[in-house]
Amino acid sequence: MEFMEDQVTSILRRNQLSITDSRKSILDIFIQAGSALAHHDVESRTAGSYDRVTVYRTLQTFMEKGIIHTIPTTDNSIKYALCKDDCQQGHHHDNHVHFVCENCGTTTCMDEIHIPAIQLPEGYQARQINMVVNGICRNCS
Numbered sequence: 001m002e003f004m005e006d007q008v009t010s011i012l013r014r015n016q017l018s019i020t021d022s023r024k025s026i027l028d029i030f031i032q033a034g035s036a037l038a039h040h041d042v043e044s045r046t047a048g049s050y051d052r053v054t055v056y057r058t059l060q061t062f063m064e065k066g067i068i069h070t071i072p073t074t075d076n077s078i079k080y081a082l083c084k085d086d087c088q089q090g091h092h093h094d095n096h097v098h099f100v101c102e103n104c105g106t107t108t109c110m111d112e113i114h115i116p117a118i119q120l121p122e123g124y125q126a127r128q129i130n131m132v133v134n135g136i137c138r139n140c141s
Contacts, residue, residue, distance in 0.1 A: 007031060008024050011067060015065040022054050023061075025050070026059070034108075035108050036080060037079060038079050068082055071132070073100070096113055097114075098130070100132055101137035101140055104140050
């Protein structure tokens, strides 16, 4: 548990964020989860310790700082996952595949599988590229 707290504190300090109980708790939830979480997942895992606005603002701050990134879902909701260390404020390096299990619903970042470069026609500029693979995860196989 102490290692986890050191990791949480280190991430917050590296991103020049105040170390508050809500930020520590929400970041710890992402580290322990090991998979992507929706806003309501985070809110329920805080066991009512923080209101919806605090959770929302914390997620927004983490996104802006490059601590977490968004993953689109088929139902047009958003899930959030921890970024790798090379993400930074205003610029995410999350061009990897996201896997969604059709059985348990878990969304996993597959950091080792990169999305190939996309050559767009002249006049088009990509802001974000997402690749979602649906199937059955190893835990459900």
